[in-house]
Amino acid sequence: MLREISTLKLGIVNIGSLVRKSQEFIDLLDDVNIKLLKAIEKYGPRNMMLISRATGIPKSTVYMRLRKIKEAGISFAPTVQASKMGLGIIYAIAVPYLGRLNIAYNALDLEWTYRLSIVNPFRPQIFVKAYYPYPHYDVITNYLEKLKDMRIIKSYKVFLVNDEMRTPKLDEKYYDLENKQVILPWGKWYDEIVSHTNANNQVAPLPLEDAEKYDLRVDKYDILITDYLMVDSSMDFVEIAKKIGLSPPTVRHHYIKHILRERIIVNYMPRFLLFHPSFGILAPMLVNFVDKKSMYSFVNTLWGSPIMELVSKIQGDFSIFATFNIPRTHEANLIEFMEMLVDENIVYSYKMFPIVPGTVSSWSLPVDNFVGGKWIMGYEEAKKKLKNLKSELARRRLAVIERTK
Numbered sequence: 001m002l003r004e005i006s007t008l009k010l011g012i013v014n015i016g017s018l019v020r021k022s023q024e025f026i027d028l029l030d031d032v033n034i035k036l037l038k039a040i041e042k043y044g045p046r047n048m049m050l051i052s053r054a055t056g057i058p059k060s061t062v063y064m065r066l067r068k069i070k071e072a073g074i075s076f077a078p079t080v081q082a083s084k085m086g087l088g089i090i091y092a093i094a095v096p097y098l099g100r101l102n103i104a105y106n107a108l109d110l111e112w113t114y115r116l117s118i119v120n121p122f123r124p125q126i127f128v129k130a131y132y133p134y135p136h137y138d139v140i141t142n143y144l145e146k147l148k149d150m151r152i153i154k155s156y157k158v159f160l161v162n163d164e165m166r167t168p169k170l171d172e173k174y175y176d177l178e179n180k181q182v183i184l185p186w187g188k189w190y191d192e193i194v195s196h197t198n199a200n201n202q203v204a205p206l207p208l209e210d211a212e213k214y215d216l217r218v219d220k221y222d223i224l225i226t227d228y229l230m231v232d233s234s235m236d237f238v239e240i241a242k243k244i245g246l247s248p249p250t251v252r253h254h255y256i257k258h259i260l261r262e263r264i265i266v267n268y269m270p271r272f273l274l275f276h277p278s279f280g281i282l283a284p285m286l287v288n289f290v291d292k293k294s295m296y297s298f299v300n301t302l303w304g305s306p307i308m309e310l311v312s313k314i315q316g317d318f319s320i321f322a323t324f325n326i327p328r329t330h331e332a333n334l335i336e337f338m339e340m341l342v343d344e345n346i347v348y349s350y351k352m353f354p355i356v357p358g359t360v361s362s363w364s365l366p367v368d369n370f371v372g373g374k375w376i377m378g379y380e381e382a383k384k385k386l387k388n389l390k391s392e393l394a395r396r397r398l399a400v401i402e403r404t405k
Helices: 020-028 033-041 048-055 057-072 102-106 138-149 185-195 220-231 237-244 248-260 292-302 328-343 379-402
Strands: 008-015 075-078 087-096 111-119 126-133 151-159 181-185 265-271 280-291 308-313 319-327 346-351
Touching: 008 328, 033 048, 033 057, 033 265, 048 057, 087 102, 087 138, 102 111, 102 126, 102 379, 126 138, 138 151, 181 185, 181 237, 185 292, 185 328, 220 237, 220 248, 237 248, 280 292, 280 328, 292 308, 292 319, 319 328, 328 346
Parallel strands: none
Antiparallel strands: 008 181, 075 265, 087 126, 087 151, 111 126, 280 319, 280 346, 308 319
C-alpha cells in the first residue's frame, strides 16, 4: 500500500515568464513538430525524404520546420554505443586543492576526455567524463594519481559506466501547449516508481544491463564519420566525404552497412536545455538503488520526462548517474522526491553534483588515439601534459616568492 502524499504536488512551470530560448521551444511544440522530432529520433536529421514519407508531412514543410527548430537552438545528438567501438566510459569526480581549480581543470583536458564541468559551486569539484581503450581504464586512473602526487588534486573517485543515453523529453503529456506550461507531476512519478508500474518496460534505446562485449567493430572511417555526426548530426555525406577524403557513396556505405547495422549509432535525440541555467539547475545525480527492479522502475518512469537529460548505469551495481534539468523553484521538490524514495526503500542513497553554469566543455571521439586499426593508450600526451604542468607549477612558485620579497 502506498503512503499518502501530502507535499509532492503537481508542478506547473509558466514558460511565458522564462527566458526566450525556452519559450521559443514551447512555441515550436505543436502536434506536427512533435511528430517530426520523433521521426528524427529514429531516422536522423539528414534524410528529409525519409522523414517526409514516415510522417506524411510534405518535404517542403519538413525543411521549413526543421530550419525553425535549428534557429531556436535545438540540435540533435546521436546515441552512440562506445562499447561497439572498443571504448569504455569512465566518470571521475576530482577535488582540486584550493587555488588549483583552473590548473586542475586544464590538466584534465585530455584526448580521452569528452566532457568537463565544475560542480558544487561552494566546494568546487571537477566532473570528468572520458573514454578509455577497454579494458585499460588505468590510462585515466594513473593520470589522476599523478595529479594527486603533484598536489593539483586532493582526491578523486571514479566510476566505470555503460554507454550514455540522452533522453527524448518529448512526451506530450508533460506539455500544456495551449497555456504554454510544462507539467511536472512529482506525485504521479512517485506513485509509479514505488508501485513498480513501469519496472518491466523497455523504454530506453539501450538496456541498462552491463555490456557483455567491447568488440572493435569499426574501422577508422566509421570512427571519423561518427565523430563528425556527434559534432553536427545534420552534416550531409558530401561534406563529410570532403573532410575525410572519401566519395559520398562510400561514406553512405560506411554509415548504413557499418555504423547503423552494427548499432554504433542507435538514434538521434533532441539536444536542448528546457530550463535555462539562468533559472534552472543542471545536476548529475548518483543514485544507488536497493535492487534491479527499483532501478528500472525509476529510469523507465522518468524516461521522456522534461527533467531527465542523461542516464548511465554504473557497471556491476544497481546504480546510475542521471543528469537532471529542473527549474530552481523545483529544487526542493526533487530533494523531497528523492528523500521519499529512500524512505520507501527504492533508493539506497543519492548525491547531487550541480553544474556551475558556463563551465561545461564538450568534445567528441578521441580520433587521434585510433592508430593502425586500434586504440593506443595515449601515454605520450599524458607525459607531455604532466611535464607542462610541472613547469607551470614551478613558474607559480617563483611568482609567489617574488611577491613576498
